[in-house]
Every structure is written in structure tokens, then in C-alpha cells.
Amino acid sequence: MDVNHEVKLLVRELKRLADGKKNADGNYVVKFGTLFNDDDCANMFEALVGTLRAAKRKKYITYKGEMLLQGAHDDVDIVLLVEEVE
Template sequence: MNVAHEVTLLVDELKRLGADNRNADGNCVVKFGTLFADDKCANLFEALVGTLRAAKKKKYITYKGEMLLQGAHDDVDIELLVESVPAQ
């Protein structure tokens, strides 16, 4: 899979998981632990942390820190900044 496609899938999964959890700006917010533990995401993403970093670099998402690690960062919020990835 290419990175652009994985980032698109990530945006879709964050919308699915964060549909009922929005912040004051109206953006979907998902805890890293929730995303990491989700069965569908576990099967979709070979390198979830790498996909998160690529999406953050493109400013599709934001979260505190540089890299998220399972366990240590389970309570870190991942905020979705876009509703969809622009066509490439």
C-alpha cells in the first residue's frame, strides 16, 4: 500500500471512531489507545505510527508529541483536522 492511500484510510477510520466524540472546534477526536486497539485498524495498517506521522506532516491530524507508543501514549488525543483527504 502507498502512504497516500493509507492516510486516506486513516482519515476514514478516525471519522468512524470519533463520530461521537468531537471537541469544541467540532473536530473528531480519538484516543491513540482506542485507535491502536481497534480490530479493523489493526488489520488495515501495517505501520500505524508511520501513517499517523505522515498524516500529521500533511496537517490532516494533530496530536502532542512526535511519535506515539502503545501503552505510554494511549491517552493522547488524535484530532482530525480535515473531513476528507484532497484528491491527489
């Protein structure tokens, strides 16, 4: 699994799911539940939570907490901090 490639895909998918809308800080924001339940993302990411953790570690995204779990954390905002990944 190429983590950098997965993170690039994640950034693209977060922008798609945000539907071009940014928050007051100028960042794209998507709820974890929206990302987790999206059919395209489910087929694309083998280990979505691991990809999210890698992207957070690289400071491409941020969210509250260490690990997100489906159901319990569906309303947690995932904030995209970069426009694209090199």
C-alpha cells in the first residue's frame, strides 16, 4: 500500500464530498460519517482510518481525537488543511 498515493486520493475525495464549500477559515470540512458511508470511498480505501491517521500525522488534515470509529464518531469534522498533496 502506497501511503502517499492513498493520502492524495483522500484529499481529492474530501474536496469532492465537501462539494466545493469551505468553512469560515477557508478549509474544506467533511463529517467522518459522510466520508465513511460514501460508496466511492468505501471501494477506494482499504483502510480508511489508517489513511486518515497518516494524513493527520503529515498535517494535511485535522480532526478531534486519535482514532475515528464508525457510528460513534460520525459527526466529527475532518478539516482539510491543504489544497493538494505533492
